[in-house]
């Protein structure tokens with residue numbers, strides 16, 4: 001049982017249940033209360049603090065939603081989310097309370113982090129980008145650092161339209177909005193098309209940035225399971241006929257986190273369903289060009305003739321994330337609204353970054369760079385798959401991605417969950433992204449997303465070896481380290 005050292009201020013402006021959330025969260029995040037420890041029953045805590053039980057019930061409900069505690073009526077409430085086992089508890093944010101912060105976080109050099117969503121720093125073409133920035137400042141002077149048009153620097157919009165033609169997407173420069181990363185493109189579309197309380201359909205699991213957006217924009221999400229070919233259309237159709245949804249968010253190529261690629265026949269059926277139900281699709285193509293297997297089918301935007309598809313993407317995964325150059329391809333009635341939302345959000349995407357990216361594309365640097373990144377990602381994928389086979393316990397399964405940066409790993413269900421393993425892995429110096437973070441419900445407890453692109457090959461091998469040690473230390477029916485019997489999921 002946790003030690004009850006809480007006191008609330010009944011006369012403070014901050015409501016009692018909010019005070020309780022803050023105090024309990026602090027104790028969990030700072031490692032004062034540990035995973036597995038029991039919290040007092042709501043009635044008991046209310047009695048100790050001299051407050052109404054409803055304040056405690058509300059606080060517990062919110063903490064449960066944050067993933068910091070779990071439990072069922074009658075069975076007790078327990079601490080779950082914590083960066084437990086850390087020598088410096090302040091070093092990690094609470095994963096459960098802020099999954100986006102978790103994947104964006106930098107780790108000390110002794111930690112091998114498979115948790116992030118960024119490419120490796122050594123992939124980033126720093127010298128070429130420096131040259132691009134210098135060249136545009138030299139060429140454009142003050143214009144390079146003035147306000148840009150809201151829609152974006154026109155030559156970059158033209159370059160994006162040209163470049164997209166290589167993926168099969170045909171659009172005019174006027175249909176390109178330059179955004180602060182793909183994340184803002186998703187946000188602009190969501191804000192323009194949805195209102196508070198509306199329903200967004202996505203896959204389950206899905207990109208956690210879309211879940212984050214849904215939370216802050218207060219839209220409801222319905223998660224549709226995937227199979228090896230992406231979203232299950234039978235279940236999608238059921239959802240569409242039962243609910244009045246406003247938008248479908250989908251990443252058909254190298255889906256994050258599962259890596260699935262939707263075949264062309266399913267893409268066409270998805271588009272005809274969207275037409276039938278007259279619902280727009282927000283397509284996320286951010287990993288599309290990161291292919292190192294067979295060429296993936298064209299994006300939905302390339303197959304659509306109904307004007308229902310908005311295509312969001314950007315250069316974060318293929319060049320570098322920090323210049324925040326993304327784009328949204330749209331048309332029709334929603335377009336004016338999207339531009340208004342963008343103008344209200346930040347007036348324009350920084351012009352200097354847009355011009356540097358334009359220079360980078362136009363000098364041919366992008367194409368050369370992409371070739372290199374694909375080759376390195378493929379090499380690192382192979383090392384990761386080999387290491388998983390070498391070290392992970394019997395019954396572990398994983399995907400064999402044909403593009404993108406992640407493999408999706410399922411732990412054997414007779415051992416620790418991913419959350420338990422995560423907490424135990426930190427002292428061993430390895431991290432990953434827990435599967436539950438990507439789910440619209442509380443499922444995914446045995447899944448982990450591993451970013452292999454972010455680590456050098458020797459680190460990948462060492463990281464998976466450490467993970468095996470962490471797993472082994474936890475596993476109650478521990479098997480010897482030697483057996484090598486894990487297998488790919490697909």
Ligand SMILES: Cc1ncc(COP(=O)(O)O)c(C=O)c1O
Nearest residue numbers: 117181182183207256286314316
């Ligand atoms: C599927 C997906 N969409 C969008 C983004 C955000 O990309 P950006 O950095 O360009 O905003 C990410 C980043 O992890 C992603 O995985």
